[in-house]
Amino acid sequence: MFTASPEWWKTASPKYRSAFFDRARRWLREKHPGGVVAEWVHLDERSPHLHAVVVPLHEGRLNARHFFGGAKKLEALQDEFASLMQPLGLVRGVRGSDAPHLPVSAWWSALDRPPEPVKRSDYLRKSMGLPAPAVDQAEKKAAAFEAVKKEAQRLRAREASVSKKEADNALDEGTLKRERASVLKREQAAQAIERENRALKLRLQELAPKAPSPGYLSDLGLA
Numbered sequence: 001m002f003t004a005s006p007e008w009w010k011t012a013s014p015k016y017r018s019a020f021f022d023r024a025r026r027w028l029r030e031k032h033p034g035g036v037v038a039e040w041v042h043l044d045e046r047s048p049h050l051h052a053v054v055v056p057l058h059e060g061r062l063n064a065r066h067f068f069g070g071a072k073k074l075e076a077l078q079d080e081f082a083s084l085m086q087p088l089g090l091v092r093g094v095r096g097s098d099a100p101h102l103p104v105s106a107w108w109s110a111l112d113r114p115p116e117p118v119k120r121s122d123y124l125r126k127s128m129g130l131p132a133p134a135v136d137q138a139e140k141k142a143a144a145f146e147a148v149k150k151e152a153q154r155l156r157a158r159e160a161s162v163s164k165k166e167a168d169n170a171l172d173e174g175t176l177k178r179e180r181a182s183v184l185k186r187e188q189a190a191q192a193i194e195r196e197n198r199a200l201k202l203r204l205q206e207l208a209p210k211a212p213s214p215g216y217l218s219d220l221g222l223a
Contacts, residue, residue, distance in 0.1 A: 001049050002021075003047045003048065024081075028052055037055055078093070118134050122134040
């Protein structure tokens with residue numbers, strides 16, 4: 001997956017957005033000539049991104065280790081891609097970040113937890129016009145928390161909507177299957193009737209009286 005931070009997408013011009021995907025596709029094809037199976041762009045989220053499915057072929061054989069084997073190779077890929085995107089105003093992510101990975105359940109729990117309270121003395125300093133970094137930090141955290149929570153609510157609503165659409169699609173698919181079966185049954189019945197009609201015509205032709213030959217009429221003195 002190829003993407004950038006939501007802040008960059010929010011300010012990037014249409015020209016830069018298009019250039020991001022063009023550069024990513026070109027870089028991907030250079031890395032995996034003949035190995036790109038599919039690619040598609042998602043533009044319906046805060047961070048538009050490009051998904052790609054790649055078969056890791058090296059010298060005609062499957063070899064994922066050649067491309068992704070070990071932390072050094074992965075870091076080198078990130079460095080190379082960051083350098084490619086630098087003209088668009090993008091910079092590489094934090095190298096060797098010690099940010100812990102949170103399980104999905106812990107992440108949702110953190111969203112529902114309000115920010116920690118600030119001391120009363122900090123608010124007094126703020127009200128007196130004195131520096132109050134604790135209050136400033138808390139206000140920033142609160143604003144970020146609300147923004148993330150709204151985004152989470154939007155994603156939850158979208159997930160529910162998608163689930164409903166999937167259920168509707170499943171219902172529609174069942175209806176279509178029944179309609180197809182009914183149409184097929186009617187077609188088969190029509191074909192059977194057509195075969196019977198052809199058989200009846202042939203039988204009628206066989207049973208129809210044949211006209212007497214001219215010689216037979218002469219013998220009877222009727223010609």
